[in-house]
Amino acid sequence: MALVGSGVTTGGQMLSRTPMSLILAGMSAAQPSTPKTGPRTAKVGSTYRGVRVQVTDGRSRFTLDQIKRAVETAVVKNANALAGRTKA
Amino acid sequence: MRSPVGPKPNRARSVFINCPFDPDYKPLLRGACFAIMACGYAPRCALDYNDSGVVRFIEIVTMITACDRSIHDISRVELDRRSSLPRFNMPLELGADLGLRLAGPQLQRRRKSLILDAEAHRYDQTLSDISGMDIEAHSNDAREIIRLVRDWLNANREDGAPPLPGAAAINDDHDAYQAIAADIVGNLRLDPHDDLPHADYLHVVAVALPLIEAARAGAVGVLPTR
Numbered sequence: 001m002a003l004v005g006s007g008v009t010t011g012g013q014m015l016s017r018t019p020m021s022l023i024l025a026g027m028s029a030a031q032p033s034t035p036k037t038g039p040r041t042a043k044v045g046s047t048y049r050g051v052r053v054q055v056t057d058g059r060s061r062f063t064l065d066q067i068k069r070a071v072e073t074a075v076v077k078n079a080n081a082l083a084g085r086t087k088a
Numbered sequence: 089m090r091s092p093v094g095p096k097p098n099r100a101r102s103v104f105i106n107c108p109f110d111p112d113y114k115p116l117l118r119g120a121c122f123a124i125m126a127c128g129y130a131p132r133c134a135l136d137y138n139d140s141g142v143v144r145f146i147e148i149v150t151m152i153t154a155c156d157r158s159i160h161d162i163s164r165v166e167l168d169r170r171s172s173l174p175r176f177n178m179p180l181e182l183g184a185d186l187g188l189r190l191a192g193p194q195l196q197r198r199r200k201s202l203i204l205d206a207e208a209h210r211y212d213q214t215l216s217d218i219s220g221m222d223i224e225a226h227s228n229d230a231r232e233i234i235r236l237v238r239d240w241l242n243a244n245r246e247d248g249a250p251p252l253p254g255a256a257a258i259n260d261d262h263d264a265y266q267a268i269a270a271d272i273v274g275n276l277r278l279d280p281h282d283d284l285p286h287a288d289y290l291h292v293v294a295v296a297l298p299l300i301e302a303a304r305a306g307a308v309g310v311l312p313t314r
């Protein structure tokens with residue numbers, strides 16, 4: 001089985017299907033700093049419906065890799081239900 | 089890969105939450121945090137220090153001053169079940185916030201605050217001095233608190249910023265998150281979702297938001313290998 005997905009949007013337009021690993025890799029990349037009024041911005045984040053998700057500075061018991069894997073697996077497992085193709 | 093601990097979000101993107109930390113309130117707190125993150129802001133609260141939320145007042149005030157926006161829930165007016173006494177922590181922290189806004193340093197006078205209660209106009213009896221401020225009733229409904237938080241952040245977004253995602257979309261994505269939360273927790277080999285510690289919950293939501301958006305758009309799937 002191969003995982004595919006695309007959460008990458010630009011200006012509200014969905015791009016072509018992208019391997020999930022590339023989406024997740026992009027979430028670790030440095031983001032352009034949007035807020036201009038503060039001294040520091042979160043460097044880890046991603047985009048949700050056109051807004052950049054801020055990352056908390058609270059300490060987690062898990063690595064980012066563990067969390068990404070856990071979420072990715074759950075999303076893919078429930079992909080049909082989330083897309084409304086089947087009942088959740 | 090390193091633990092997902094980033095730098096402190098900047099002041100303009102931070103929202104302080106002053107609310108109860110009891111189990112009954114947890115769905116509302118989690119809904120508020122979900123909405124805040126979906127709108128591109130970072131929720132901050134006493135649970136950032138420890139899971140009990142018991143911290144010194146000086147630390148609370150320090151956290152308030154590090155956030156341009158605050159949400160205060162004054163809905164817990166009932167007497168504590170064990171002590172049969174009221175709890176005053178939430179009104180105290182609201183007072184600290186309002187004091188900063190009204191008479192604090194210039195930097196703090198641009199503060200924006202949302203005051204929440206469970207019932208409309210109940211504050212007329214419990215805290216009448218705040219009459220005339222922005223006070224909304226959430227009816228102890230997580231969907232309603234998501235809508236109120238989103239609408240307030242949208243109304244107070246930076247000049248020129250585009251509108252935030254709609255409340256209906258965020259609520260639907262929150263429902264989607266709830267539907268897969270048990271699987272996420274299971275994949276992390278944790279206890280049921282209600283026991284996911286606050287900091288872990290925030291990190292999970294930060295990762296889940298864009299993936300849920302993609303999945304709901306039908307852009308995530310499982311293809312058979314050749």
